[in-house]
Amino acid sequence: MARCVRGIDKGCCRTWGWSSSDQKQVAPVRETNLTEEELKILFKRFDTNRNGRLSKQELKDAFNSLGSRFSTWRAWRVLCHADANEDGYISEHELDGLVKYCVKHGYAKK
Ligand SMILES: [Ca+2]
Ligand SMILES: [Ca+2]
Incomplete structure (x- = not known):
C-alpha cells in the first residue's frame, strides 16, 4: 500500500511539470560561434x-552583448582574472587572458 502511495506522488510531480518549468527558468549559457579572434575584435x-x-x-556592455545575464558580475570576475x-x-596585452576566460566559460569556440 505504501509503495502504491509513493508511486502516485511521483506521478503527480510529473503531471504538474515541476522539472520542465524549472528548466525554463534557468536559461542556458548562450552559445556563440565567435572564435578567439572575433572575440578580441568584439571587445x-x-x-x-x-x-x-x-x-x-x-566590459559589462560587452558581456551584455554576448548575452550574459550577470554582466556586472562577469565584468568584475574577468577583471580579477x-x-x-x-x-x-x-589593456591590449591583457586581452589574451580575457579571451581565454571567455572561451573557458562558453562565450567562444574552443
Ligand atoms: Ca590592467
Ligand atoms: Ca576604454
Whole structure:
C-alpha cells in the first residue's frame, strides 16, 4: 500500500511539470560561434572612449552583448582574472587572458 502511495506522488510531480518549468527558468549559457579572434575584435569595439583599455563598464556592455545575464558580475570576475597589473582596466596585452576566460566559460569556440 505504501509503495502504491509513493508511486502516485511521483506521478503527480510529473503531471504538474515541476522539472520542465524549472528548466525554463534557468536559461542556458548562450552559445556563440565567435572564435578567439572575433572575440578580441568584439571587445575592442566596446572600448567606447578609445583609450585602448577596457573599463569595467565597457566590459559589462560587452558581456551584455554576448548575452550574459550577470554582466556586472562577469565584468568584475574577468577583471580579477585577466587584469595582470591590477589597474582596473583590461589593456591590449591583457586581452589574451580575457579571451581565454571567455572561451573557458562558453562565450567562444574552443
Ligand atoms: Ca576604454
Ligand atoms: Ca590592467
